[in-house]
Amino acid sequence: MSSYQSTSDLPSIAGRLRAASHIAVVSHAKPDGDAAGSVLALTRTLRSMGKRVDGIFTGSVDPNILALAAPGEIQFAPATQPDPAIDLVVLVDTGAWSQVEPLDGWLKSMAGKVVGLDHHARGDEIASDRVVDCSMASATQLVVRLVDELGVPLVPAGGSAKFSIAEALFVGLATDTGWFRFQSADTAVFALASRLLAHGVDKMSLYQLLDENGRPVRLAAMARALSSLTFHLGGRATVMALSHADFAQTGANSDDVGGLVNVPLAIGSVAMSAVLTETQLGITKVSFRSKPSPSGAPTVNVSDFAAQFGGGGHAQAAGAKLNLPIADARRTVELAIDSLSGVHS
Ligand SMILES: [Mn+2]
Known part of the structure; x- marks a missing residue:
């Protein structure tokens, strides 16, 4: 690379x-x-x-x-x-x-x-x-x-x-x-x-x-994702996850949850958002977004951040694929986020 x-x-x-x-x-x-x-x-x-x-x-x-x-x-x-x-x-x-x-x-x-x-x-x-x-x-x-x-x-x-x-x-x-x-x-x-x-x-x-052409199951999947949300770095980062069971039980697929990763960025304090999805059992995809911090702290380069998982993308929009079940993938990503420096204001 x-x-x-x-x-x-x-x-x-x-x-x-x-x-x-x-x-x-x-x-x-x-x-x-x-x-x-x-x-x-x-x-x-x-x-x-x-x-x-x-x-x-x-x-x-x-x-x-x-x-x-x-x-x-x-x-x-x-x-x-x-x-x-x-x-x-x-x-x-x-x-x-x-x-x-x-x-x-x-x-x-x-x-x-x-x-x-x-x-x-x-x-x-x-x-x-x-x-x-x-x-x-x-x-x-x-x-x-x-x-x-x-x-x-x-x-x-x-x-x-x-x-x-x-x-x-x-x-x-x-x-x-x-x-x-x-x-x-x-x-x-x-x-x-x-x-x-x-x-x-x-x-x-x-x-x-x-x-503006989504299916109603989009809302069911979003509700599950939001109920899984955790804050990190003193409220400056969020993580959400949708497991294979969440997809199966709501009838949603990956197309139905497009843009979900942007939702937490509506919160003033949140400078970085991660969403993990396990549409295929044991394989977890993760999307990252970041935005300029209102406090003036450096914007997280999520392309660089995703690189540690073999992923990439752009400075404020990136992704990666982890060959891990959702719970293990979530732990891995949360550990990496928790160890980020410079995101605290
Ligand atoms: Mn492009």
Whole structure:
């Protein structure tokens, strides 16, 4: 995971795309808004150039995310194996082997034929030619530069924004900035958002699709999570957990509890939140969020914090996977939080 940085530039990557004939576009497993938006935007761009393109989602996909794709637009791995005729792969919004598991064997076999666009601080040597820019709030900010380099319009002439490149880019930009709330939502983010809205993107219907379209079991799972909440570091950090039994008894799945980790940050004193979920018995995923402390104490870098568990992400939003049952995972994470220094005001 060392020296993960750009090895190429956007004009060179554009050149490789122009020269390829059958291109696969892939991202991390269980695509979020940025991964899905980036894959869809590039798939649409390259298809409009007349390329044969396989846009591929890996792992389970949130039905609301899936609704961003037109019917038949996307393939699914591992259900469908990548076509042997593919001569170039674009990997977006990740560069880490741990995040591309369903495709890792195939990606290894494609060594030298993978180009990457990423905005994460850590990654591996999957894409030999890649552009990595951690200053970007969303991978779609790199994708739009590539689209512009290729000279493709964000909405087809005379067409609507629904299922357009512009709509896909907006989804990534909005979701990776917490709908433009995070520190990362800077002038460049708002400038791109403005450009996309000018292309007719319907932000309210996208917000409702992605954030106001939950199932009632979401509330049952949230109630259990909140009743499991413990405070740490004198009230500056919180931990919640949902066990395999909690999921089974409420009928909720991991899609139903998206965003739960943000709830404790509504409390003024809370600068860091962790949520552990055990959707698969004996395997616990943990999400971390942090926010600037009102007292002026340094903001916890949860990407660095998650690294001790083999995870990663961004400074204020990160995650990890622990091969432990929920109770053991919770103890491990709580110990690590309790030993954090600099979080006390
Ligand atoms: Mn992203």
